[in-house]
Amino acid sequence: MSLQPLGLAVSALAEDLRSLGVSAGDVLMVHASLRAIGPVEGGADALLDALDRVVGRDGTLLMILGAEIVHDFVNHLPEAERPALLADAPPFDAVTAPVLPEVGYFAEAFRRRPGTLVNDNPSGRFGARGRHAQDLLQDAPWHDYYGPGSPLERFCRMGGRVLRLGASPDTTTVLHFAEYLADVPEKRRVRRHYVCRGADGPEIRVIECVDDEHGIVDWPGEDYFATILREYRATGRVRQGRVGQAQSELIDGADLVLFGADWMTRHFGPRHY
Incomplete structure (x- = not known):
């Protein structure tokens, strides 16, 4: 009796990616659901192998990681209460901290992959690998880590x-970058406190940014990022196909950002108010 393959091979994933339009030298920001892609022989590592193979040595992969930090709960409490609660908290370690669970297992596999670089921002932690990885992450801003210069x-x-x-x-x-470009009055902002490694030991550091957790304004119904993406798809500027079993998309990042910023300005901006 012959054994059935465990799932898609790297070569099949690579072919699907090429058919979608991914090519050598690409700079890609990846969002992936392994469950949606379906069984893959080798799991997350095989998908990473396929991505590395298709973009090649001149290509670059970028992912948002976030970080699982045991003391992050304090940022949902009044600021005056935070220093006392953080007094004995272990410091955030950018190299070893797992990704945010909601970001997904593939992002954790990406973080652990030899050759992946990470930046040290506990809220805006990215991972990148490939030719332009250092250019993307080096000296990234501490505050407004999704905004200008990010x-x-x-x-x-x-x-x-x-x-x-x-x-x-x-x-x-x-689309978080679009939130910074949109002409919207009084964008909601937040301050977060983290224990980080300092020159003389652990220290509390503050991050200030627009509210990337709850949105820059109150918006009823579905997440406005989902609405923007749906309306952008309707313009016909999205390349679509399947990678494995997953409905997949390839989108020009700058074009989507400009579309998103315009959408936010029209719906949240001065005329809206």
Whole structure:
């Protein structure tokens, strides 16, 4: 009796990626659901092998990682209470901290992959690998880590494309850059406190940014990132296909950001108010 293969091989995934439009030298921001892609022989590592193979030595892969930090709960409490609760907290370690669970197992496999670089921001932690990895992450801003000068802006300036492999429609991280570009009055902002490694030991550091957790304004109904993506798809500027079993998309990052910023300005901006 012959054994059935465990799932898609690297070569089949690579062929699907090429058919979608991924090519050598691409700068890609990847959002992937392994469950949506279906059984893969080798799991997350095989998908990474396929991505590395298709973009080649001149290509670059970028992912948002976030971080699982045991003391992050304090950022949902009043600021005055935070220092006392953080007094004995272990410091955030950018190299070893697991990714946010909601980001997914594939992002954790990406973080652990030899050759992947990570930046040290506990809220805006990215991982990148390939030719332009250091250019994307080096000296990234501490505050407003999705805004001007961020890895997201650098990605757009490099002509980066967003690769969505069965990902949820509300997980298109590049649209956080659009939140900074949109002409919207009184965007909601937050301050977060973390224990980080300092020159003289653990220290509490503060991050200030627009509210990337709950949105820059209150918006009823579905996540507005999902609405923006759906309306952008309707313009016909999204390349679509399947990678494995996953409905997948390849999108020009800068074009999506400009569309998103315009959408937010029209719906949240001065005329809206």
